[in-house]
Amino acid sequence: xxxxxxxxxxxxxxxxxxxxxxxxxxxxxxxLAMYSVMWSEHCSYKSSxxxxxxxxxxxxxxxxxxxxNAGVIDVGDGIAIALxxxxxxxxxxxxxxxGAATGVGGIIRDIxxxxxxxxxxxxPLRFGPLDxxxxxxxxxxxxxxxxxxxxxxxxxxxxxxxxxxxxxxxNPLVNVLCxxxxxxxxxxxxxxxxxxxxxxxLGSTTGRDxxxxxxxxxxxxxGDEEEDAEKRPSVQVGDPFEEKRLxxxxxxxxxxxxxxxxxxxxxxxxxxxxxxxxxxxGVGMDFNISAVPQRESGMQPFEIMTSESQERMxxxxxxxxxxxxxxxxxxxxxxxxxxxxxxxxxALRIIEDFGGEVLGEVPASSLHEDAPLYQRPISKPDxxxxxxxxxxxxxxxxxxxxxxxxxxxxxxxxxxxxxDSQLFLNTVIGPGGDAAVLRLKHPTTGIxxxxxxxxxxDGNHRWCAVNPRVGAAMTVAExxxxxxxxxxxxxxxxxxxxxxxxxxxVVMWQLSEAVDGMAEACHxxxxxxxxxxxxxxxxxxxxNIDPTPVVGVIGLIDELTAVPxxxxxxxxxxxxxxxxxxxxxxxxxxxFQKGHRRGSLEMMDFDLHQRVCELTRDLVAxxxxxxxxxxxxxxxxxxxAEMAIHSGIGxxxxxxxxxxSFFSESPSRVLVAVNSEVIPEVExxxxxxxxxxxxxxxxxxxxxxxxxxxSVSVPDLQKKWNSRLVDALDGGxxxx
Amino acid sequence: xxxxxxxxxxxxxNCEKDTIEALTDLGASPRLLWHxxxxxxxxxxxxxxxxxxxxxxxxPGAIAxxxxxxxxxxxxxxxxxxxxxxxxxxxxxxxxxxxxGALQKNAGxxxxxxxxxxxxxxTNSVLTSQALEGQTLRIPINHFxxxxxxxxxxxxxxxxxxxxxxKYSENPNGSVADIAGICNDNRNVVGLMxxxxxxxxxxxxSTDGRVLLKSFMEGAHAKV
Numbered sequence: 001x002x003x004x005x006x007x008x009x010x011x012x013x014x015x016x017x018x019x020x021x022x023x024x025x026x027x028x029x030x031x032l033a034m035y036s037v038m039w040s041e042h043c044s045y046k047s048s049x050x051x052x053x054x055x056x057x058x059x060x061x062x063x064x065x066x067x068x069n070a071g072v073i074d075v076g077d078g079i080a081i082a083l084x085x086x087x088x089x090x091x092x093x094x095x096x097x098x099g100a101a102t103g104v105g106g107i108i109r110d111i112x113x114x115x116x117x118x119x120x121x122x123x124p125l126r127f128g129p130l131d132x133x134x135x136x137x138x139x140x141x142x143x144x145x146x147x148x149x150x151x152x153x154x155x156x157x158x159x160x161x162x163x164x165x166x167x168x169x170x171n172p173l174v175n176v177l178c179x180x181x182x183x184x185x186x187x188x189x190x191x192x193x194x195x196x197x198x199x200x201x202l203g204s205t206t207g208r209d210x211x212x213x214x215x216x217x218x219x220x221x222x223g224d225e226e227e228d229a230e231k232r233p234s235v236q237v238g239d240p241f242e243e244k245r246l247x248x249x250x251x252x253x254x255x256x257x258x259x260x261x262x263x264x265x266x267x268x269x270x271x272x273x274x275x276x277x278x279x280x281x282g283v284g285m286d287f288n289i290s291a292v293p294q295r296e297s298g299m300q301p302f303e304i305m306t307s308e309s310q311e312r313m314x315x316x317x318x319x320x321x322x323x324x325x326x327x328x329x330x331x332x333x334x335x336x337x338x339x340x341x342x343x344x345x346x347a348l349r350i351i352e353d354f355g356g357e358v359l360g361e362v363p364a365s366s367l368h369e370d371a372p373l374y375q376r377p378i379s380k381p382d383x384x385x386x387x388x389x390x391x392x393x394x395x396x397x398x399x400x401x402x403x404x405x406x407x408x409x410x411x412x413x414x415x416x417x418x419x420d421s422q423l424f425l426n427t428v429i430g431p432g433g434d435a436a437v438l439r440l441k442h443p444t445t446g447i448x449x450x451x452x453x454x455x456x457x458d459g460n461h462r463w464c465a466v467n468p469r470v471g472a473a474m475t476v477a478e479x480x481x482x483x484x485x486x487x488x489x490x491x492x493x494x495x496x497x498x499x500x501x502x503x504x505x506v507v508m509w510q511l512s513e514a515v516d517g518m519a520e521a522c523h524x525x526x527x528x529x530x531x532x533x534x535x536x537x538x539x540x541x542x543x544n545i546d547p548t549p550v551v552g553v554i555g556l557i558d559e560l561t562a563v564p565x566x567x568x569x570x571x572x573x574x575x576x577x578x579x580x581x582x583x584x585x586x587x588x589x590x591x592f593q594k595g596h597r598r599g600s601l602e603m604m605d606f607d608l609h610q611r612v613c614e615l616t617r618d619l620v621a622x623x624x625x626x627x628x629x630x631x632x633x634x635x636x637x638x639x640x641a642e643m644a645i646h647s648g649i650g651x652x653x654x655x656x657x658x659x660x661s662f663f664s665e666s667p668s669r670v671l672v673a674v675n676s677e678v679i680p681e682v683e684x685x686x687x688x689x690x691x692x693x694x695x696x697x698x699x700x701x702x703x704x705x706x707x708x709x710x711s712v713s714v715p716d717l718q719k720k721w722n723s724r725l726v727d728a729l730d731g732g733x734x735x736x
Numbered sequence: 737x738x739x740x741x742x743x744x745x746x747x748x749x750n751c752e753k754d755t756i757e758a759l760t761d762l763g764a765s766p767r768l769l770w771h772x773x774x775x776x777x778x779x780x781x782x783x784x785x786x787x788x789x790x791x792x793x794x795x796p797g798a799i800a801x802x803x804x805x806x807x808x809x810x811x812x813x814x815x816x817x818x819x820x821x822x823x824x825x826x827x828x829x830x831x832x833x834x835x836x837g838a839l840q841k842n843a844g845x846x847x848x849x850x851x852x853x854x855x856x857x858x859t860n861s862v863l864t865s866q867a868l869e870g871q872t873l874r875i876p877i878n879h880f881x882x883x884x885x886x887x888x889x890x891x892x893x894x895x896x897x898x899x900x901x902x903k904y905s906e907n908p909n910g911s912v913a914d915i916a917g918i919c920n921d922n923r924n925v926v927g928l929m930x931x932x933x934x935x936x937x938x939x940x941x942s943t944d945g946r947v948l949l950k951s952f953m954e955g956a957h958a959k960v
Binding site: 147148151152154239240241242244245248332333416417418419420421422423424425427428439446560562563730 | 747748750751753754757758787788790791792793844846847848849850876878880931933934937938939940941
C-alpha cells in the first residue's frame with residue numbers, strides 16, 4: 001500500500017527505503033506525510049545544498065548565517081538587522097492574489113521569528129510578456145495581493161523589480177525580501193530546550209488549506225491547465241489582520257522575555273515547526289494533535305501536521321510563564337494553546353491527548369537533517385559552442401533607434417504607487433531609485449543614528465541565459481554598484497535562486513555555474529551570503545525558465561544628513577561616463593527584444609568594478625554630483641533617457657557612435673551629472689581611483705539628443721515611460 | 737508647556753508610532769492609548785492614527801467605532817476637546833458619526849501611495865489655524881478608501897459652513913468637491929485623508945505637514 005502512497009506524496013522509492021532504514025520499520029501514513037513535506041525540494045534543498053556550500057558566509061559582523069529563519073548582521077549602535085528573501089512563484093501562478101499575499105506574510109514571520117520588527121519589504125517580480133492576457137492577469141493579481149496584504153499588515157514596500165519576458169509566460173517569479181530591525185540583545189533562535197517546557201501554538205486555526213504546498217506545488221513544474229487548476233487548494237489564504245496582531249503580540253512576548261524559542265509555521269506547517277525546533281535544540285517533543293484549534297471538523301492527523309494555514313507561530317515557553325503568555329495573547333486577540341511538551345527522547349511523537357495514543361513517532365532530527373542530498377547530473381548545453389559564436393553585434397542595425405529605445409522604457413509606478421512605501425518614517429529614497437534608502441533609527445529608543453540603510457534587489461535572466469556564471473557575477477556587481485550610487489557600502493547578501501527542473505542536467509549546470517559566479521563576486525567584494533532560498537521546478541510544459549538568480553543586498557550609509565542625489569540632473573550639468581568602454585550586446589535587453597537570446601559574455605574585472613564603486617561612493621559622500629545612475633538593463637541609452645525623464649531636462653550626448661555603444665550592458669559603468677564648477681575636483685578623484693572616464697555631454701533643454709544617432713523630445717520619452725504599464729494593465733485584465 | 741496628546745491604538749493601527757515621532761519632534765508630549773480603555777486619562781487632545789483598525793473588516797472604521805475608547809472620544813469631542821482623525825482615523829470618525837459623509841473606494845479602484853498637493857481652504861479649524869488660506873502643501877496620501885462622498889445636503893452644509901478645510905489641487909481619488917479634509921460644526925473635530933506626520937522631516941521630502949500638526953498642538957494647548 002505504502003508504495004503507491006509515497007509516490008503520490010512526491011517521495012521516490014529510494015527515499016522510502018531510507019525512511020524504513022531510519023525507523024527500522026515501515027512508516028505509517030502520518031509519518032510518511034511528514035517525511036514527504038520535510039524532504040521535499042522546497043524544505044530540504046536536496047538538489048542544491050551541495051552547491052550552496054561554495055558561498056562565503058562568514059564575516060565579523062555576521063551574527064546569524066544561512067540555515068536559520070533569516071540572516072542577521074550587527075550594524076553597530078547596539079542594532080542588529082535581519083534579512084531574508086523567499087520565492088512564492090508556484091502559488092502565484094495558480095492563484096495570483098493569495099499566492100503573492102501569503103508570500104509577503106511568510107517572509108514577515110521569518111523576520112519577527114528572529115526577534116526583529118519587520119521594517120521594509122521589496123518585491124522582485126517577473127511575468128510573461130504584456131501582450132499575453134494571462135500574464136497580465138497574473139501581474140495584476142500579484143500586485144494587488146502584495147498591496148492588499150503588505151499595506152494592511154503595516155510593513156512598507158520600498159522597491160524591487162518588475163520584468164516582463166517570454167521566459168516567464170508559464171511560470172512567473174514572485175520573490176519577496178524582508179528586512180527587520182532589533183536591539184542586538186533580543187536576537188532569538190527557533191529552538192526548543194528545557195525538558196518539560198511547553199510548545200504553544202499562536203495565531204490562526206489550522207485548516208485544510210495549503211496541504212502539500214511544498215511538495216505538490218513548489219517541487220514540481222506546471223503542465224496541463226486543468227491539472228494546474230486542481231492545485232488551487234494547495235495555495236494558502238492569507239489574513240493580514242491576524243498577522244499584524246501576531247507581530248505585535250510576539251514582539252511583546254519577546255520584549256517581556258517570555259519565550260525561549262519561537263518558530264513560524266510556513267512550508268510543511270506543524271511538522272516542520274515541531275521537528276525543527278526540537279532538532280535544533282537537540283531535544284524531542286510530544287505533540288498533542290487534539291489540542292490544535294481546527295478550522296473544520298474531521299481533519300486527519302496528517303492534514304493537521306502538514307497544513308500550511310497561514311498566520312501561526314510556535315513558541316517554546318516555561319510552565320511558569322504560561323499565564324503571562326496567555327494574557328498578552330488575550331490583549332492582542334491571538335488564539336493560544338499548549339500543543340506540545342519538550343522531552344529528552346529526541347523523538348517527535350504525535351499523540352492524541354497528552355498520555356493518549358501515539359499516532360506516529362520519528363526522530364525529530366531525521367525530518368530536519370536527514371533528507372537525502374543529491375549530486376544531480378550536470379551537463380553543459382549541447383549547442384554551447386554554436387550558441388557562443390552567435391554574437392548579437394551581428395544583428396542588423398536598427399532602422400529607427402528611437403523606437404527600440406521607446407520599447408525599453410517602462411515606469412514601475414503603476415505597481416509601486418499601490419504599495420505603502422513610507423510607513424515608519426524611514427523612507428528617504430523609495431521605489432524607483434537605484435537603491436532604497438532608509439533612516440536607521442534605534443528600534444527601542446527611536447533615536448536617529450544619523451546613518452542609513454540601503455537596499456537593492458537585482459536579477460538579470462538575460463545575462464544568465466547567455467552565461468550563468470558571468471551573469472550571476474554581474475548581478476552581484478550591479479547590486480553593489482546600485483548601493484554605491486546612494487553612497488552605501490555593502491554589508492551582506494541574500495539570494496533567491498530561481499531555476500528550472502533540477503532533474504534536467506543542463507538546469508543543474510546553470511545552477512552550479514551561477515553559484516560559482518555569485519561566489520566569485522562575493523569573494524571579490526568581501527560580501528558574506530547570510531541566507532537564501534532555492535526555487536526549482538520553474539518550468540511549464542517541459543520548458544524551463546531562463547536561470548534567474550536574484551540577489552538582495554543591504555548596505556550602510558555612514559552619514560545620512562541629506563537626501564542622496566537621485567536620477568535627475570540640472571540644466572547646464574556636464575555628463576560624464578565613469579567606467580570602461582562598452583563591450584558587446586549579448587544578453588542585453590535590446591538583443592532579447594530582437595529575439596536574440598544567446599552568445600557570450602566575458603567575465604568582468606572585479607578590481608576595476610570595486611574601484612568604480614569606491615569612486616562613486618566618494619563622489620556621493622562629497623556631494624560632487626547632481627545626479628547619477630548606473631548603466632544596466634537597456635544600456636547607456638536607457639540610463640541617460642531615464643535621467644532625462646526624471647529631471648524633465650534633455651541633453652546632448654556625443655561619443656556614442658552606434659547602437660552597440662548605446663544599448664550595450666557591459667558592467668562597471670555609471671553616468672554622473674556634474675555642475676561645471678566642480679569638474680576639476682571630480683576629475684581629480686577619478687584619476688585618484690584610476691577609473692576610465694569620458695565627458696560625453698551636457699544636460700540642457702527639452703530634447704534628448706545623441707549626435708548622429710537620434711533626437712527625441714523629453715515629453716515624448718516621459719509619455720512612453722509613464723504609459724507602458726498603465727496602458728497594458730489598467731484596461732481590465734480578464735483571464736485569457 | 738507641551739500639550740498631552742493621546743494617540744489611540746486599535747488592533748491593526750499602524751501609524752501610531754509615526755504620529756508620536758512627528759509630534760515629539762515638534763515638542764508635544766504624546767502617548768499611546770489602548771482602544772479597549774474607557775478612561776483616556778488627562779489628555780488635551782486625541783488623534784486617531786492611520787492604519788487598518790480591526791483589519792478594516794466589514795468596512796474601514798465599521799468595527800472600530802464600537803471600541804470603548806470611542807465612547808470616551810465622543811464625550812471629549814462634545815465637550816470641545818480637539819480630535820483629529822488621519823486617514824483610517826478619518827474613516828473611523830465618519831463611521832462614529834463625529835464627522836459627516838463616508839470614504840468609499842478610490843475612483844481608480846486601486847490603493848494609492850503618492851505625494852499630493854493640498855490647498856488650505858479655511859483656517860478656522862483645530863488643524864489649520866496656523867496655516868494661510870490658499871496656502872498649498874505637499875503631503876502624501878496612502879489609502880484605498882479615500883474617496884470622500886456625502887449627500888448633496890451635507891455637501892451644501894459643509895460649503896456654507898466653510899467646513900471643507902483642505903482640498904486636493906488635483907483630485908487623486910474621486911472625492912466629491914476635491915475634499916481632502918473637513919471639520920465639524922464646532923471646528924474641534926477634524927478628519928483628513930493625507931498623512932501630515934509623513935511630511936515633517938527634510939529627509940522625507942517635505943516638511944509641509946508641520947503647520948497642520950502645529951496648529952493641532954496649538955488647539956490642544958488652548959484646551960489646557
